[in-house]
Amino acid sequence: MSGVAAPASRSLNMIQAINEALDVMLARDPDVVVFGEDVGYFGGVFRATSGLQKAHGKTRVFDTPITECGIIGVAVGMGAYGLRPVPEIQFADYIYPALDQLVSEAARLRYRSAGDFTAPITVRSPFGGGIFGGQTHSQSPEGIFTHCSGLKTVIPATPYDAKGLLIAAIEDNDPVIFFEPKRIYNGPFDGHYDRPAKSWAGHPDAHVPEGHYRVELGKARTVRQGEAVTILCYGTMVHVVANTVAELGVDAEIVDLRTLLPLDIDSIEASVKKTGRCLIVHEATRTSGFGAELSALVQERCFYHLEAPIERVTGFDTPYPHSLEWAYFPGPVRIGAALTKIMKE
Numbered sequence: 001m002s003g004v005a006a007p008a009s010r011s012l013n014m015i016q017a018i019n020e021a022l023d024v025m026l027a028r029d030p031d032v033v034v035f036g037e038d039v040g041y042f043g044g045v046f047r048a049t050s051g052l053q054k055a056h057g058k059t060r061v062f063d064t065p066i067t068e069c070g071i072i073g074v075a076v077g078m079g080a081y082g083l084r085p086v087p088e089i090q091f092a093d094y095i096y097p098a099l100d101q102l103v104s105e106a107a108r109l110r111y112r113s114a115g116d117f118t119a120p121i122t123v124r125s126p127f128g129g130g131i132f133g134g135q136t137h138s139q140s141p142e143g144i145f146t147h148c149s150g151l152k153t154v155i156p157a158t159p160y161d162a163k164g165l166l167i168a169a170i171e172d173n174d175p176v177i178f179f180e181p182k183r184i185y186n187g188p189f190d191g192h193y194d195r196p197a198k199s200w201a202g203h204p205d206a207h208v209p210e211g212h213y214r215v216e217l218g219k220a221r222t223v224r225q226g227e228a229v230t231i232l233c234y235g236t237m238v239h240v241v242a243n244t245v246a247e248l249g250v251d252a253e254i255v256d257l258r259t260l261l262p263l264d265i266d267s268i269e270a271s272v273k274k275t276g277r278c279l280i281v282h283e284a285t286r287t288s289g290f291g292a293e294l295s296a297l298v299q300e301r302c303f304y305h306l307e308a309p310i311e312r313v314t315g316f317d318t319p320y321p322h323s324l325e326w327a328y329f330p331g332p333v334r335i336g337a338a339l340t341k342i343m344k345e
Contacts, residue, residue: 036088092127107150130183140284158205164215190243218262226253308345
């Protein structure tokens with residue numbers, strides 16, 4: 001790993017794991033290039049690209065002007081030419097000027113060229129709340145991209161998955177939106193804001209192998225086996241849900257989706273049919289959030305196995321409120337209330 005030192009135990013935080021994935025792919029594949037605002041000399045606002053320019057040179061890791069549309073437009077051209085660009089959008093909130101390039105160009109290139117050209121682009125971006133970033137540094141826009149055919153959407157919840165999924169995304173021949181939950185960059189979050197921040201050190205999912213390995217896109221992870229209710233979640237919410245379930249003593253099966261598209265619907269279906277109940281948790285807004293699609297899929301496939309209505313705990317249908325961030329962010333109180341309701345049915 002080039003820029004962020006890893007202890008001998010190989011217990012990494014998510015930033016270190018992402019840095020190492022980029023380092024591995026830059027060394028392994030000469031077609032991989034990393035670029036974006038401040039990613040080169042400075043090493044990124046969260047230091048996820050620290051040391052990479054020094055290790056691989058200014059033609060492989062470089063800074064760009066503040067122009068998200070231009071960054072992704074350049075990436076589309078690079079991909080069509082045969083490179084594997086990994087552009088960074090500094091915060092997911094800044095990705096909207098690049099939507100036309102992503103939706104109209106990257107997502108459609110394979111189809112409109114009848115397979116002659118592809119867009120093997122991996123767009124990295126920190127997303128979600130939890131750091132008092134306000135309205136322009138805290139949004140969760142994953143639902144926009146899951147709506148767009150031709151794009152894949154990946155959201156890791158652990159350092160192990162962050163490295164393996166990022167490598168798999170870079171090696172994929174289709175464009176991938178790789179959202180990084182910045183609330184858990186440095187440690188898992190249990191949802192209690194009055195408690196000291198946790199560290200990834202010693203966490204079982206923070207033991208990251210050296211070198212190259214892949215976590216397959218489209219395969220969910222069962223975080224916890226259970227019989228009473230299935231909880232579908234991803235990103236930061238995986239840890240908030242796990243801690244809430246442990247505190248309440250609920251016999252819940254927790255499924256970390258890992259990738260929203262492609263979606264591991266078979267694992268979801270098997271879990272819900274086993275438990276007969278389903279709770280969906282995400283921090284994006286409720287209306288047209290990805291939880292609505294999950295709810296529809298579960299209803300279509302598992303209707304006769306359901307013992308209670310499907311419940312959702314999400315962010316609210318408002319702009320992200322800086323001063324009320326902790327109320328907006330799904331936490332133990334709202335998740336616990338939903339579990340109590342669904343278990344009574």
